[in-house]
Amino acid sequence: MTDHRLQNSVRQRHSLHPEDIVTLVIDGQQLTADPNDTLLTIAQAHNIHIPTLCFLEGISAYGGCRVCLVEVEGYGKLVPACLTHPAEGIIVRTQSPRVIEYRKKIVELLLSERNHICSVCVTNGHCELQQLASTLGITHIRYPGLFPSLAIDASNTRFIHDPNRCVLCSRCVRVCAEIEGAHTWDIIHRGIKSRVSADLNQPWKEAVTCTGCGKCVQACPTGALSEQGKAVGEMLKKRYTESTT
Amino acid sequence: MQTNAEAVDTPLDSALSKTKDPQYRMVNRIMCLHNYQPDALIETLHAAQDSFGCITLETMRYISHMLHLPLSRVYAVATFYHYFTLKPPGKHRCVLCMGTACYIAGAESIEKAITEKHHISPGETTSDGEISLLTARCLGSCGLAPAAIFDDKVMGQLTPKNVLKQLQDWRDHVADT
Amino acid sequence: MSLTLEELNDIAEKELSRQQQFSRQIRVCCAASCLSCQDADLTQQLQQTARQQAMGETEIKPVGCLGLCKEGPLVSVHPEGTLYSHVQINTSKAILLSESSLPRPSAIDPGQSLFFTRQNPIVLRNSGSINPERIEEYIAVGGYKALYQAIRNMHPGEILSQIQQSGLRGRGGAGYPTGLKWSAVAKTKSTQKYVICNADEGDPGAFMDRSVLESDPHSVLEGMAIAGYAVGAQAGYIYVRAEYPLAVQRLRTAIRQAEKFGLLGNNIFNSSFHFSLTIRLGAGAFVCGEETAIIASIEGLPGKPRPRPPYPATSGIKGCPTLINNVETFANISPILTRGSAWFAGIGTDKSKGTKVFALAGRVKRTGLIEVPMGTTLREIIFDIGGGISDNGTFKAAQTGGPSGGCIPKQHLDIPMDYESLASIGSIMGSGGLIVLDQSSCMVDVAKFFMEFCTSESCGKCVPCRVGTMQMYTILDKITRGQAQLSDLEQLEDLCDLVRSTSLCGLGQTAPNPVLSTLRFFRDEYISHIQDQHCPAGVCSLLTGK
Numbered sequence A: 001m002t003d004h005r006l007q008n009s010v011r012q013r014h015s016l017h018p019e020d021i022v023t024l025v026i027d028g029q030q031l032t033a034d035p036n037d038t039l040l041t042i043a044q045a046h047n048i049h050i051p052t053l054c055f056l057e058g059i060s061a062y063g064g065c066r067v068c069l070v071e072v073e074g075y076g077k078l079v080p081a082c083l084t085h086p087a088e089g090i091i092v093r094t095q096s097p098r099v100i101e102y103r104k105k106i107v108e109l110l111l112s113e114r115n116h117i118c119s120v121c122v123t124n125g126h127c128e129l130q131q132l133a134s135t136l137g138i139t140h141i142r143y144p145g146l147f148p149s150l151a152i153d154a155s156n157t158r159f160i161h162d163p164n165r166c167v168l169c170s171r172c173v174r175v176c177a178e179i180e181g182a183h184t185w186d187i188i189h190r191g192i193k194s195r196v197s198a199d200l201n202q203p204w205k206e207a208v209t210c211t212g213c214g215k216c217v218q219a220c221p222t223g224a225l226s227e228q229g230k231a232v233g234e235m236l237k238k239r240y241t242e243s244t245t
Numbered sequence B: 001m002q003t004n005a006e007a008v009d010t011p012l013d014s015a016l017s018k019t020k021d022p023q024y025r026m027v028n029r030i031m032c033l034h035n036y037q038p039d040a041l042i043e044t045l046h047a048a049q050d051s052f053g054c055i056t057l058e059t060m061r062y063i064s065h066m067l068h069l070p071l072s073r074v075y076a077v078a079t080f081y082h083y084f085t086l087k088p089p090g091k092h093r094c095v096l097c098m099g100t101a102c103y104i105a106g107a108e109s110i111e112k113a114i115t116e117k118h119h120i121s122p123g124e125t126t127s128d129g130e131i132s133l134l135t136a137r138c139l140g141s142c143g144l145a146p147a148a149i150f151d152d153k154v155m156g157q158l159t160p161k162n163v164l165k166q167l168q169d170w171r172d173h174v175a176d177t
Numbered sequence C: 001m002s003l004t005l006e007e008l009n010d011i012a013e014k015e016l017s018r019q020q021q022f023s024r025q026i027r028v029c030c031a032a033s034c035l036s037c038q039d040a041d042l043t044q045q046l047q048q049t050a051r052q053q054a055m056g057e058t059e060i061k062p063v064g065c066l067g068l069c070k071e072g073p074l075v076s077v078h079p080e081g082t083l084y085s086h087v088q089i090n091t092s093k094a095i096l097l098s099e100s101s102l103p104r105p106s107a108i109d110p111g112q113s114l115f116f117t118r119q120n121p122i123v124l125r126n127s128g129s130i131n132p133e134r135i136e137e138y139i140a141v142g143g144y145k146a147l148y149q150a151i152r153n154m155h156p157g158e159i160l161s162q163i164q165q166s167g168l169r170g171r172g173g174a175g176y177p178t179g180l181k182w183s184a185v186a187k188t189k190s191t192q193k194y195v196i197c198n199a200d201e202g203d204p205g206a207f208m209d210r211s212v213l214e215s216d217p218h219s220v221l222e223g224m225a226i227a228g229y230a231v232g233a234q235a236g237y238i239y240v241r242a243e244y245p246l247a248v249q250r251l252r253t254a255i256r257q258a259e260k261f262g263l264l265g266n267n268i269f270n271s272s273f274h275f276s277l278t279i280r281l282g283a284g285a286f287v288c289g290e291e292t293a294i295i296a297s298i299e300g301l302p303g304k305p306r307p308r309p310p311y312p313a314t315s316g317i318k319g320c321p322t323l324i325n326n327v328e329t330f331a332n333i334s335p336i337l338t339r340g341s342a343w344f345a346g347i348g349t350d351k352s353k354g355t356k357v358f359a360l361a362g363r364v365k366r367t368g369l370i371e372v373p374m375g376t377t378l379r380e381i382i383f384d385i386g387g388g389i390s391d392n393g394t395f396k397a398a399q400t401g402g403p404s405g406g407c408i409p410k411q412h413l414d415i416p417m418d419y420e421s422l423a424s425i426g427s428i429m430g431s432g433g434l435i436v437l438d439q440s441s442c443m444v445d446v447a448k449f450f451m452e453f454c455t456s457e458s459c460g461k462c463v464p465c466r467v468g469t470m471q472m473y474t475i476l477d478k479i480t481r482g483q484a485q486l487s488d489l490e491q492l493e494d495l496c497d498l499v500r501s502t503s504l505c506g507l508g509q510t511a512p513n514p515v516l517s518t519l520r521f522f523r524d525e526y527i528s529h530i531q532d533q534h535c536p537a538g539v540c541s542l543l544t545g546k
Ligand SMILES: Cc1cc2nc3c(=O)[nH]c(=O)nc-3n(C[C@H](O)[C@H](O)[C@H](O)COP(=O)(O)O)c2cc1C
Pocket: C169, C170, C171, C172, C173, C174, C175, C176, C178, C198, C199, C200, C201, C202, C203, C286, C287, C288, C289, C290, C291, C324, C325, C326, C327, C329, C431, C505, C506, C507
């Protein structure tokens, strides 16, 4: 993971052959970039903020949350910044009224999917979903809540899994498989019935593959994975993959 | 913890015994055919369901061990695909077509009739384990809509009445024997 | 074993002279639909009777789909060509023995029936005339000659330009030019490439691909091998639904026979070209028809799509360049090479060349499998070929493209069936499912049916499709129960736009189509459900009481 990060920054600073450089415009800024980078990292490097949710530096990109969608002139479809590489001369808009409106609705859909009542959540105040909603100015959810009532798994002595707060971003799955190498988590079933589960859909403490490293808890953007014994608002996540920017 | 409870039967022991178990012949053959490569997972699950009627946790544990795949991946695949079932099937199987042609020809009313009479929804089995109700998307017999499969026989031009009769026949047959 | 051209011709001649021993041929349809309504194994029964009566001059053979599925079980008698419908064991004897005392099934003269005369079989050229389980019969009608021509006498580039000039477009739904797709894969430098035949046929009212596989599997294998040679691939997969056991079994038989004859495997026709085929079973997931999901599934993963680019043409199975085409697309290849791209380009319309197979079903008199030139009007298909609406009903709409498609109402009956025309009225050609609806169908209910389908088939990876389709379904359900308000309709349209524009893959991007299309042409039905709590078709039961 460290290697990967190093490579990224090195690539950005030195050793680019002129023919390996593309020029592009993001939100009016004329930039040059490495075609192997994504629109998201390029934007970040130039202090242009694109909201994300399923993206986490250091693990593979997923492209599922659709919060990072941006407009590229001439492309028929919106593209996820976290997975799109720049082509020469493209003009990208990350803040057009259209994409801002879509992002808002997507986050509202997420909030309508499961129970996200912040006032009783351990990550209240430190939740990426909450931050996203507030950055986007969401005060009211236009869709009726679907709120299935899912069982909380508190079997593990150190951690709690509350699927009612899960946004199915798969960050826990990827961090566990790609960094820890345990692959304890995966997303089971499909569609609206999708759920994160350990091993053969077992209580966490029975999951033999779990090493107890807690990386998934730190990677989780919401209160779906948290440490035992935290009161409302006490769960702060340490991003061990914190970016340098 | 669970591992302790199963101490006598370690994953390795249990895997070893299954490599020779005649019931696992098909499963083993498919895995061997694919050189135990991870991409054989779906084919292997098919073999397991053909052999046992459903995919049990024990089978999943074995396949995960043999193909060197994470347990959670095996479970994810087995539940992602609706063709696979983790529940043991009933003695008889009624697969109702819910494809477009059958739907507009009234398949829904047949489903309702079955649910009312036998208290099972699609995907469920009657409590006596006699009848499983399943649904499919287009059996390719659209010309005969609405259609269904009763055990292995495809029948068309169904009505709630003749479907209920068929299911009753299965039940009565049990009462006789 | 490797075949030479002489040996191939030999096999053909032997088979032809075998057939000439018989003065009469009785063909029994053994595709899934007809098999399902036979009261016992008709072929076996007839063969047994023929043996008992020592009728050595009559050949009785199983064949693929004869087309008119609704009238099955079907049997056709040659050389006359008479087609008998609803044949059961007791009536089949009359056909065989031509005794007038026996009960006779009803007969149709294909030469007189618009159902047959309006058709132009290319993909279905052998369907219903050859035994799909005997490779010799396929070779006897010229099969595998195109493969020989391709491998021995043509440069891959020539094949690519032939396919490009033919104007063939993908038959799996989107209509992407096949020649361009092949060239993209051929251009890549990789030594390892793959060909995939998409036989997942997920549209819940369509059975064209299944019929082709059951009736003429070798035409697909030959098309795939030619594609392999043209793009430089040595291996291929056929991804077929597990729900099609008969198609799977016939494919397995076909592959085994082709391997035995050296038409698949190493050094085909003594060239340096190797090509092997593997069958992969689907497991009940519509989304696995999507290109990146099919690849994930072949790799043993859940069938969740990933964003494109990179396209499979540059990065597919195991990261290698991969060509994906539909069953029907592959079945078109051998005729194009044999008869020339100009011939093919002469059929159809300006931008849509060749023919299209449709699975005609629903409230139409003659349901079944048909193949017509592109550009044939919907009216011709439903009223000439299909014989009009069944039970004296009135036509309301035709649904094409399944859950990704839309409805075509009465005022557009004269629309030519080609990619552009269908898209212009908000539907799509799709893979060829064509369901006819009459006054007894409620369009809101139809939209709800497809939305229910999309929610249960959504892979769940991306938010707009996973949650958005569920929210749309909830609104549609409310409407059909008479509990919705006009503001819900606004919300519904807004969701359509969101899900279409922001979903990751084609499933989500097209899921709103049935709603948009019914809203466009049948908005009054929605309004009547909402404002008057009344279902005009009388389908939505909670409303009609009012
Ligand atoms: C959700 C979804 C389902 C699809 N299902 C099928 C299918 O069942 N059969 C098929 O041939 N193509 C299907 N497609 C289209 C394929 O992704 C692909 O475009 C096609 O197989 C390419 O072949 P063609 O160029 O010969 O049409 C589907 C696409 C999507 C997005």
